[in-house]
Amino acid sequence: MAEKSYIIDDREKNLFLLDRIAYVSEELHDQEMERVFGRCWVYVGHSSEIKNPGDFQSRYVAGRPVIFCRNQAGEIKCHFNTCRHRGAVVCVERSGNKRNFRCIYHSWAYDLNGKLVGLPGEEAYSGEFNRDELGLRSPARFDSYKDFWFLCLDPDAPSLSDYLAGAKEYIDLVVDQSPSGTMDIISGTQEYDIAGNWKLMVENSVDDYHLPSTHSTWLKYMMNSGVKIEMPKEGLVLPKTGK
Ligand code: FES
Ligand SMILES: [Fe+2]
Structure with a gap:
């Protein structure tokens, strides 16, 4: 049907x-x-947020709690922040530097690769128990473009590069403004919650129609700052870089 x-x-x-x-x-x-x-590539974080081995950020991505971290070899990893024992949150801090993540419930400990490296009373577990099979799970796919890291929960999804397609031009536009060719996410965070459906936020991001009415102060500021803003007869009302 x-x-x-x-x-x-x-x-x-x-x-x-x-x-x-x-x-x-x-x-x-x-x-x-x-x-x-559950199928798209969703942004996780930027390499510069976890510069040193042991650095981590924990956050929700695609509705799932994840740990975004750098291991001792300098590689960037992403694990679900969900304990393999009883499913408690393993890492409760938002960011920091650790060698291991120790679950707050019964103290199972995982290293930066997600491997289960310690648990109290391990000798009491017998039979099929195999700690090598009980590491933190990771998203099906995890990949980056120019230091921007994304995850995808669908193992059969297209590659990140194919998925981003023309959107890479926007990332290039930002990154290529850096003389060094790399970017740093600076410290400090501005967060806001919207009590509304996620689609409203996405649509608002491409809704140029509201700019002259809702953001006239910003438009005037940009114009006074030398940014060329054209009011096309039809279509978008986006400021140009002036190049
Ligand atoms: S739920 Fe994490 S150690 Fe028990
Ligand atoms: Fe208790």
């Missing part, structure tokens, strides 16, 4: 409508988590 569409996209009539249920239904949200965030 064909799935219900929540979109009316009639090019001939120049009509595009979206059912409001797409923004409020928990069932649809669950499906999106599985079909969008």
Whole structure:
């Protein structure tokens, strides 16, 4: 049975409508988590956030808690921040430097490669117990483009390079402004929570229509700073770099 569409996209009539249920239904949200965030490459972090061996950041990516860290060999790794014993959060700190991550519940310890390296009372475990099989799990795919690291929960997804495709030009645009060719994420964080559906945020990012009304102060500031802002007859209202 064909799935219900929540979109009316009639090019001939120049009509595009979206059912409001797409923004409020928990069932649809669950499906999106599985079909969008469960299949796409999602940004994890930047190499400069974990410069030294042992540096880590813990955060939620694609709805999953992960540890983004650098091992003793200098390699960047990503593990699910979920203990293999009873599923507690292993690393509760947001960032720092560690040799091991010790679960707060029963003290199972994992190294920077996610390997289970210690647990209290190991001699009491018998039979099939094999600590080598009980390391932290990792996302199916983990890869980077110009020091920007992404994960993907789908083992069959296309490569990161193919997935990013033309979006690489935007990363290049930013990175190529650095004389050294590399970038540093500077310390300090600005965070905000939005009590709204994730699609509203994505759509708002490409909604240039609201710039003149909502962001007139910013537009004037940019214009006064010498940034060339053209108001096209149709299409986008994006500032140009002036090159
Ligand atoms: S849940 Fe982590 S050690 Fe038990
Ligand atoms: Fe207790």
